[in-house]
Amino acid sequence: MGKAVSFITRNFGKYDPASLAGYESIGGFTALRKALTMDGYDIARVLADNGVQGRGGAAYDMGKKWSQARDVKGEHKCVVCNADEGEPGTFKDRELLRNDPFQLLEGMIIAGWSVGADNGYLYMREEYSHLRPLLLSAIEQCEQAGYLGENILGSGLNYRIHLYSGAGAYVCGEGSALSESVEGKSGRPRMKPPFIKQCGVFHLPTCVNNVESLSLVAPLLLDDEGYYKSQGTEDCPGTKMISVCGNVKRPGVFEVPFGITIREIIYDLAGGLEDGHELRLVQLGGASGRICSPAQLDTPYTYKGMRQADLTAIGSGAVLVVDERTSVIGFLRMTQEFFSHESCGQCTPCREGNRHIALLLDKVAAGTHTQKDIDTLKKFADIMSSASLCGLGETAQSALLSCMKRFPEVFAVKEEVAVR
Amino acid sequence: MKPFSQAADTLDQELAGKIDGILAAHGGDATQLVGILLDVEAAVERHYIPEAAAYYVAQKLGVKPTQVYDVISFYTALHDKPRAKFVLEVCNSAPCRVKDSDALLAALKRLLNLEVGEVTYDGRFSIEKVPCFGACDVSPAVRVNGVVYGHLDCEERILDMLQQLN
Numbered sequence: 001m002g003k004a005v006s007f008i009t010r011n012f013g014k015y016d017p018a019s020l021a022g023y024e025s026i027g028g029f030t031a032l033r034k035a036l037t038m039d040g041y042d043i044a045r046v047l048a049d050n051g052v053q054g055r056g057g058a059a060y061d062m063g064k065k066w067s068q069a070r071d072v073k074g075e076h077k078c079v080v081c082n083a084d085e086g087e088p089g090t091f092k093d094r095e096l097l098r099n100d101p102f103q104l105l106e107g108m109i110i111a112g113w114s115v116g117a118d119n120g121y122l123y124m125r126e127e128y129s130h131l132r133p134l135l136l137s138a139i140e141q142c143e144q145a146g147y148l149g150e151n152i153l154g155s156g157l158n159y160r161i162h163l164y165s166g167a168g169a170y171v172c173g174e175g176s177a178l179s180e181s182v183e184g185k186s187g188r189p190r191m192k193p194p195f196i197k198q199c200g201v202f203h204l205p206t207c208v209n210n211v212e213s214l215s216l217v218a219p220l221l222l223d224d225e226g227y228y229k230s231q232g233t234e235d236c237p238g239t240k241m242i243s244v245c246g247n248v249k250r251p252g253v254f255e256v257p258f259g260i261t262i263r264e265i266i267y268d269l270a271g272g273l274e275d276g277h278e279l280r281l282v283q284l285g286g287a288s289g290r291i292c293s294p295a296q297l298d299t300p301y302t303y304k305g306m307r308q309a310d311l312t313a314i315g316s317g318a319v320l321v322v323d324e325r326t327s328v329i330g331f332l333r334m335t336q337e338f339f340s341h342e343s344c345g346q347c348t349p350c351r352e353g354n355r356h357i358a359l360l361l362d363k364v365a366a367g368t369h370t371q372k373d374i375d376t377l378k379k380f381a382d383i384m385s386s387a388s389l390c391g392l393g394e395t396a397q398s399a400l401l402s403c404m405k406r407f408p409e410v411f412a413v414k415e416e417v418a419v420r
Numbered sequence: 421m422k423p424f425s426q427a428a429d430t431l432d433q434e435l436a437g438k439i440d441g442i443l444a445a446h447g448g449d450a451t452q453l454v455g456i457l458l459d460v461e462a463a464v465e466r467h468y469i470p471e472a473a474a475y476y477v478a479q480k481l482g483v484k485p486t487q488v489y490d491v492i493s494f495y496t497a498l499h500d501k502p503r504a505k506f507v508l509e510v511c512n513s514a515p516c517r518v519k520d521s522d523a524l525l526a527a528l529k530r531l532l533n534l535e536v537g538e539v540t541y542d543g544r545f546s547i548e549k550v551p552c553f554g555a556c557d558v559s560p561a562v563r564v565n566g567v568v569y570g571h572l573d574c575e576e577r578i579l580d581m582l583q584q585l586n
Contacts, residue, residue, distance in 0.1 A: 085554060086551075086552070087552075088513035088514055088515050088551065088552035088556070089513075089514070089515045089552070089556050090554070090556075091554040091555070091556055091557060094554050125554070126458060126495075126497045127553040127554050127563070128554065129458070129566050130566055130567070164451075164452065164454070164455060165452075165454055165455035165458055166454065166495075166497075167454050167457070167458055167491075167495030167496065167497040167498050168495055168496035168497035168498075168550070168551070169494065169495050169496060170551065181454060182451060183451055184450050184451040184452065184453035184454065184483070184487070184491070185453075185487065185490065185491065186490045186491055186493075186494030186495070187494065187495070188494075202451075243556065243557070245515045245556035245557055245559065246515055246518050246519070246556075247518055247519065251556065251557040251558075251559075252557050253557070283514070287513065287514065287552075320514060320515055320518070320556075322514075322518045323518075325518070325520075326517075326518045331514060331518070334513070334514040334517045334518075335514055337512065338512075338513050338514070338551055338552075341496075341551060342551060344494075
């Protein structure tokens, strides 16, 4: 466990997550008090100075996002906390919600102050419904203590947080689909523009952040010694929550400094592979993530390092380790099954692409494919990536495309079939 | 053979009362429709939204029944047909599959003599394949009425889990 750190997870186990008094006793809400004396842009600058990139997957510069959200003119604005952690293999937000709900709420209130919003929406996936009572009670306790409501701590900020539930739709992690869902409708992504930052929930300017991004705000504002920046690497400072699962001895959630290698994550933190098995591949960033081959294990876990190695730049922070018992094509079919199920069916490239790629993968698995099938596979995957309406279709074939590069032998055409 | 009663499709006083409570808990807010329907589903023994309940919710919230059905049919976690008292949701995503959740699924099918999507004659059990529910650290896992049972990698543990469902 040598490489694990504790910054965003510093409160885990230190207080009873059901008790606001417990959170206050370990210094809770001092970050909010500090934030309320600061200008919104200055808060955004703290995030920018620390080089924080959004933790939801798109890795957008968070300080920039907040100052842009503040720039947007509007009488009413919203903050959305995206807790629709739907990427298979990702469960880090679950730990943040369960172990430190108040740090998240504090981050959401600071976000409201910084961008000038009057409502915050916490959109949590149905699969975490067991955490609903905890969060509802946390919100209520904050209201009673005056951290939420009218004129918060005498600052003039009026801000409320509402808990909304998803219902098992992966696509609702996409900002505009999430907005539709919060409005009580089916979660189909909208055409863009207008973008969420101008026209999101209830057609109001909306600033959407991931649970981890928002949980990071309070500790960062209090980090006067620059601990966060001292972690990680020079071009990618800080720490990151990752969730490791699959064929490893100790699956779980870890907070790591950026710059750790994938090898260290698998062999040091997660205890290595299950006995007697060999590594086949690693999928990073959830089902929409690219595939890392065993030869790439020494890639540093930073946005730039991963991008240079042609891997998903961090994404959701999922690390799925797969051993030799699952074949590459078998794994791709599992991933494909997921996307075939989760495509919302609204746009043609994603709806039809997923269907036909699934059929072609069956053919590859059976070994009856021709070169033409492989070309079609690649063509459809490329069309989906460039022409889909939202991020789901754009990234659904990341695993396939990266496997075609890294494991070309899997797609090699058997000669007798090619002749036919 | 008529395996079980479909009587729940009428809105009785009891369910109407429960729905009123659910609506009140959500502040009668029509934008909370998804959460409201989830709670209604949890309140019905066979974990679905009877037609009469759907219309009742629509009327009380002042939204069109078509919007309620748009939502029910869109979201995987909402259902308009009766399911079972205990729906065994088996994770079908890669993190559980690489931990051999296929064997778990096969064991459940054999032990309950059921296929995916079928319901036992007494309406108690059914098996469904669902996408990742975020319990990858304890995979292979099953989720039953919101509760996750993990590490189901041998028959003993699977039987143990089934016996806890009562």
